[in-house]
Structure formats: C-alpha cells, structure tokens
Amino acid sequence: MPFFILGIVFIIVAASLSFFxxxxxxxxxxxMALLKAGTFDFREYxxxxxxxxxxxxxxxxxxxxxxxxxxxxICGFFLHFGLNHHR
Numbered sequence: 001m002p003f004f005i006l007g008i009v010f011i012i013v014a015a016s017l018s019f020f021x022x023x024x025x026x027x028x029x030x031x032m033a034l035l036k037a038g039t040f041d042f043r044e045y046x047x048x049x050x051x052x053x054x055x056x057x058x059x060x061x062x063x064x065x066x067x068x069x070x071x072x073x074i075c076g077f078f079l080h081f082g083l084n085h086h087r
Contacts, residue, residue: 004076010069017062021045028052 025045042059049056 001076001080003072003079007069007071007073007076010065010072014062014065014069017058017065021059021062 021042025048028048045059046056048054049059
C-alpha cells in the first residue's frame with residue numbers, strides 16, 4: 001500500500017509541475033499553453049527555456065516523477081492485491 005500511495009503522490013507532484021510550466025508559458029504570451037491539456041508541446045517550452053536561460057532540470061524532474069509514479073502505482077497495486085485474486 002505504501003508504494004501505491006507514493007505513486008499517487010509522485011503523479012500529483014508531476015501534474016503540479018506541468019501546470020506550473022503551462023502558467024509560465026502563459027505569462028510569456030502563449031495563452032494556449034493552459035488550454036492544451038494533454039498535448040502541451042514541451043519542445044516549445046524547451047525553446048523558450050533556452051531563450052530565457054531557464055534551467056532544464058525541472059522538466060526532467062517532472063518526467064522522472066511521472067514515470068516513477070506510474071511504476072510505483074502499478075507495483076503497489078500488485079503488492080497489495082497480488083497476482084492471485086483468490087486469497
């Protein structure tokens with residue numbers, strides 16, 4: 001169960017970081033950044049990041065948290081419920 005909860009926390013933090021990136025782009029005039037929910041173009045964010053001298057590690061952290069969150073959630077599910085549903 002702790003892996004399941006940890007995975008959910010990782011996913012929530014990654015989603016918060018993604019929302020922060022969208023707000024940052026919207027502040028620079030890219031108003032569509034907030035509306036592009038699942039199709040947000042991080043290549044555009046990287047281009048703007050390079051132009052403005054922003055650090056790249058937050059984006060890599062976001063993707064790492066998302067991957068770790070998904071893996072932890074799946075592992076937590078199988079550890080809690082097991083592969084054999086007849087207990």
